[in-house]
Amino acid sequence: MTNEEKEMLKRINDYAEEVLGDIDPQKTQVSVQLEKLRPIFEKLAAEKGSSVEDIFIKYMDLASEASVASDNKMREALQDLNDGEEGAPPLLYR
Numbered sequence: 001m002t003n004e005e006k007e008m009l010k011r012i013n014d015y016a017e018e019v020l021g022d023i024d025p026q027k028t029q030v031s032v033q034l035e036k037l038r039p040i041f042e043k044l045a046a047e048k049g050s051s052v053e054d055i056f057i058k059y060m061d062l063a064s065e066a067s068v069a070s071d072n073k074m075r076e077a078l079q080d081l082n083d084g085e086e087g088a089p090p091l092l093y094r
Contacts, residue, residue, distance in 0.1 A: 001065055008044060009062045015040040 001009075019036045034056075041055045048055070 001062065005058075005062055009059065009066060011044070012037070012040050012059050 016037055020033060023033065023036075025033065038052070041052045041059070044050075045052045045055045
């Protein structure tokens with residue numbers, strides 16, 4: 001992920017935290033959540049001379065990439081802990 005992509009993801013996530021902070025994502029329709037994020041997608045699209053749809057797709061790709069990286073980092077950290085003490089029960093992560 002480039003620095004520009006990291007900055008874009010951070011801007012969207014920061015905005016999402018502001019406008020979606022009180023929303024339960026499990027109980028709120030995705031369409032409602034996306035509508036609340038539309039202003040940041042529109043702003044980024046205007047800045048980059050792109051469509052809102054392209055920004056949304058890029059965001060989804062970046063969010064997925066960040067999620068996989070975070071998951072891998074957690075698995076590595078737990079593997080290090082599991083490799084430690086002989087006979088200790090393993091720490092599980094799903």
